Amino acid sequence: MMDKLKLAVFELTDCGGCALNILFLYEKLFDLLEFYEITEFHMATSLSEGSHYDVALVTGTVSSQRDLALLKEARNHSDYLIALGTCATHGSVQASVEGSIREKLKRVYGDEGNPMRALDSKPVVEYVAVDFALPGCPYDKNEVYQVLIDIAKGIEPVKKDYPVCVECKLNEYECVLVKKGLPCLGPITYGGCNAACIRSGLGCIGCRGPLPGEVNPASEYEILKDLGYDDDYIIRKFKTFARWEP
């Protein structure tokens, strides 16, 4: 039998969800272990024995010098690095908090020093080249499973490049933007979640990050304005999971 691939999970600053979601694979996790050996996964094991990883999953944003050092370490020692989750791919909620790090520290902790060497939160992709980016806050766990199986079989995984709306259509969900006037970001958000929030009759809040390409944020903006949402509301909504200009 061929040697198992060495898999590492590195967690930078985040909510823990993207690391936890791997454990939520349950029996599928054991299927993955047919191909992989976990040699670093801080949340799940006390072992830490790797010096080289075939695949490294990195979750979270770079928000401190510690994170940056860990990220570089992960990059330098892995063949295939995946930025996993919207924190890592787009910055997620913490990167959308405006202001400089000093100003933010002062407002929250009440002092001007920065003894723990915090940085402005930024996604992993702004610091290192990644081999694959899988967004989602958190990502769909079946997606990461498929990506890891593909890599183990030597297939380059495919990136989803269509909006959430496509998944609403496939599931025949009623459009909440048109029918209920809810501020749904589905038209401009990366699909892949199977339109999870629209299943609950609620508008997409954009947790998989903004879809680039032919989508049209300007027209989404107009629709929301016509529905009566004000500028401030729309801009904040657009920026929640990624710093970008509408």
Add this chain to the structure above:
Amino acid sequence: MIIELREFTRVEGNGKAEIVVENGEVKDVRLKIVEGPRFFELLTLGRHYYDVPDLEARICAICYLSHSVASVLGIERAFGVEVSEEIQLLRELGLIGELLESHALHLYLLVAPDVFGYPDAIRMATKHGELVKEGLALKAFGNRIRELIGGREIHGINVKPGGFGRYPTVEELENIERESEALLRLARRAVRLFASLEPYGEKAEHFVATDGYLWGDKLISDENGSFHYMERIEERSLVYSFAKQSRYKGEPFFVGALPRLLLKAEMLTPTAKRLFEEHREKLVTGYVSYNNLAQAIELVYALERAGEIAKKLLDKGIKGENVPVEVKEGEGIGYVEAPRGVLIHHYLIDSEGKIAYSNIITPTALNHAMMEASLFKEARELYGEADEGALIQRLEETVRAFDPCISCSVHIVKL
């Protein structure tokens, strides 16, 4: 001399400890939360209230629903909104799902490997596969409830001020009633296993909990009278940690499963109450390590209570009606028992429905001083007695007993 321990493993988030040694004696222990700051209170400032619970959910994945519910409660109180019994029961059911998911993760995957001497549950599974499977079954059930009530296993947005996006169906509730009954046997086994552990850590002297079992209007403690957190709990910043530290009337105190049992045993379901009585003598000693046993008893409580709630809802029939929310200026505090202890969301909202002030205090921040005290005690006893590996192992076990959720503790604020 300062002994710097490596980052803790098998806890959620990134933290470590430093032991300060002078003249061959342990003088101090510092618990350092090295997870970067996430500034949640700044994130929600100026935001429309409706979007806030979904953002707050992102504070922590293990207890996202506790954050959503605490946030919703704070917002509803600010507006003076009262919801129906049905909505309250469904929220409670969601919190129960979270308790099951989180306690099962903690006990079976994070603590059990210590009991059996393995570095993790995956490697433990070769010999104790049955046990790991039982843990996963409980956890998966908890997650199914979270998905049903919260909308997704992690970071669902179904819990809203005034009600829900989607309500469960009769069939879904019937499944919950059936499955909770079937899993009860596993939870009882967990109680036997964790009752066998020797105590370690410090003995807590003060306990704090919400006045209802899983949420409340106010806090209670081992002293008389209920109170709002500002009346007795103080927070302060530390230079060596991104998490603030809280004290109860100036003293370290404990929140979590053990405090809940000790302060609210009379609210437990029948089997859970019996088990509590059976182990009462141990539990009342207040050793923080008995939090593990207390969590196992809460698994029993959660399963029994989930069945009760499902039955009650089925008997009455689900109406699925949201309560209208009218925006007005106000102030509100939401108190919830997250699986690892009291969670506080406090908001001021302006007349346009935007957040003007927010303060969030998480269980890990509340327990921070107690954790340090426990580490100090263990380090003092073991330093020079045990080799360094054994010392570190015990310190990790001690921190783990608090089931700390480090991510959630790092943005604690006063604006």
